Amino acid sequence: GIQVEQSPPDLILQEGANSTLRCNFSDSVNNLQWFHQNPWGQLINLFYIPSGTKQNGRLSATTVATERYSLLYISSSQTTDSGVYFCAARFRGGSQGNLIFGKGTKLSVKP
Amino acid sequence: EPEVTQTPSHQVTQMGQEVILRCVPISNHLYFYWYRQILGQKVEFLVSFYNNEISEKSEIFDDQFSVERPDGSNFTLKIRSTKLEDSAMYFCASSEADTQYFGPGTRLTVL
Numbered sequence: 568g569i570q571v572e573q574s575p576p577d578l579i580l581q582e583g584a585n586s587t588l589r590c591n592f593s594d595s596v597n598n599l600q601w602f603h604q605n606p607w608g609q610l611i612n613l614f615y616i617p618s619g620t621k622q623n624g625r626l627s628a629t630t631v632a633t634e635r636y637s638l639l640y641i642s643s644s645q646t647t648d649s650g651v652y653f654c655a656a657r658f659r660g661g662s663q664g665n666l667i668f669g670k671g672t673k674l675s676v677k678p
Numbered sequence: 679e680p681e682v683t684q685t686p687s688h689q690v691t692q693m694g695q696e697v698i699l700r701c702v703p704i705s706n707h708l709y710f711y712w713y714r715q716i717l718g719q720k721v722e723f724l725v726s727f728y729n730n731e732i733s734e735k736s737e738i739f740d741d742q743f744s745v746e747r748p749d750g751s752n753f754t755l756k757i758r759s760t761k762l763e764d765s766a767m768y769f770c771a772s773s774e775a776d777t778q779y780f781g782p783g784t785r786l787t788v789l
Contacts, residue, residue, distance in 0.1 A: 597776065598776045598777070598778075600777065600778065602780070607782075608715075608767050608782075608783050608785065609780075609782045609783065610721070610769060610780040610783070612777070612778075612779055612780065615776065615777040617776075653720070653721065655721070657776075665723045665726065665734055665736070666711075666713075666721075666723060666778060667723070668720045668721040668722070669720065670719075670720045671720060
């Protein structure tokens, strides 16, 4: 079936380190978004990136649609980057709604 | 920057009671959604709403759930007779086109 898989499930970093989070999806997508869920449970929209590369400060994302994966890069990590990062996709042939979320990568940045 | 708002932030209710979760989507958005996240699990799609009707719903969205846009700004999710397993974070989202913007969530606790 249609799936969104994220890796790694858990990641522990020292402040200042860089990291790469991966999202694999099982079919062609119309929409792919990355979110950060902070410790209060809020889902913060990071990127809308069904293809290509985008950068926002220390964060950047790349989606290679033909190979069905997306990467989220975090550079010079800070303790405030801690939380769970979710990838979510809407698949071609799907209706307007129904973003399918991965299980997330839980990131802990240590001071 | 406009944002999706949700009230209340936390709702505690007794099993069997009805609850209404409220959302104010971003004003020029036409598509509205509800998702839920059981503690420690991934975010799951419940329902999407467009042009004053449900456009898609998941298996989770059974007869105890309903949605309504009672006026030009609010979007509500009603759970008619809450069960213990309805305890979760409920997120409202809205979109103008593809990018979905999420509210801060309502944490529902059913006792």
